[in-house]
Amino acid sequence: MNRIQRRTIKAASLVLSVALGVAAVPYAHAQDGDDRETKQTLAMSQKVYEALTEIQGFVEAKQYTQAETAIRVLLQDEKLEPYERAQTWNLSAYSYYLQEKYQDAINSYNQVLAQPGLPAAVQQSALKTKAQLQFTTDDYQGALETVNQLMAVVPEPSADIFLLQGQAYFQLGDYQKALGPIKRGVDMKRAQGTVPKENELLLLRVIYYELKDYQNMIAILEELIAHYPKDTYLLTLAGAHSELGDTMKQLVIVEALYEKGYITSQAHIINLANLYLLHEAPYKAATVLEKELDAGTVPSNERNLRLLSQSWFTAREDEKSIPPLRQAAEIANDGELYVRLAQAYLNLSDWDNAASALQRGIQMGGLPRTDTANIMLGMALFNQKKFSQARNAFEAAARDDRSRRTAQQWINYVDSELKRAELMNQELPQTKPDVLNEMLEDAQ
16 A cells, blocks of 8 residues: 555545544554654554445444444454454444434443553543433433543543533532532633533532522522523522522512513412512502402412402501402301401491401301400490390300400490490489479579
């Protein structure tokens, strides 16, 4: 073979190797005891090159059966050099990968790595691709071991290799060990002026969350928002501020998202209403809830109606607090809700409706303080001048030691009113005319 033919084969071998994902590169070794190192370019014979070219054609045409047959025939050649055998197994791995036979592809890469005297670039490429395939088959422990082998042979691991190692620890649930390499990989990309990929930042976000490091989690979320703006990241940022107890920042973010129309789910709207209540803005809470209840975004169930009523009540809008609370009481059929409804009526001096709500609540039972409900009922009846019924309610309350003193005071008051009413209703005795005249004369 002349020099021109050999150079052509070397060049063709390089093209084929790059297509397979493994570059043919020079490597150094000592010859014949000579301490002087010389560089020789790895090459393959014309016969092997042509065989691999044919196999690659089969693979690209998706004729995988023919490709596998040709690979088996080629591997039976005992004269194959280790580098040629490695490239054959490499092409086998590529074929299996395209067929999504990932375990077979991994086995082929194991054969690549088993060849002696592999150039560093070939070894590193095979290890990296093998690790990625192990991720695909959910073999995270195997992937971690492969990445560690890779890092042992790479003088200066790249950011991607650190990220691979961190991802393996992450998938194994070891977030503490995952943090170091992932952070280092991300930091390396930043130092190179490269924006980290979204999924790399997301890995860091999840790790900081799992480690309850909310301060660093906030920094990563702010970076995600800057480079990959999404409303979900803003909501997560709001939640991180909540974990740190900074609910005001949480409110500012959630409120801004709501006003821009990004918040549409029931949970987030209810959360916004609660944040308004927490920060003493009950009117805003009520208006948001009422709007979303009317729109059907938030369902009109007992819990949400009670929250709306509470918001109006806290905003001192007693009249507006009554309809949702009455509806909640009817839905839940809960005596305690009727007592709360009665309290709203009492605040408005609506004694009749207050008494009706209390009577219904007491009748349903299950009240934490029936004695208190009876005191309220007695007050509502008393203000309607239904003194006898009011006295009965106070007597019922007096049976509980916790309300006996208050109830007895009311009973005494009711009794005095009953006596006064009795006196007012008494008929004066008829006075005879002559007696009346005598009284008038004496008065002159």
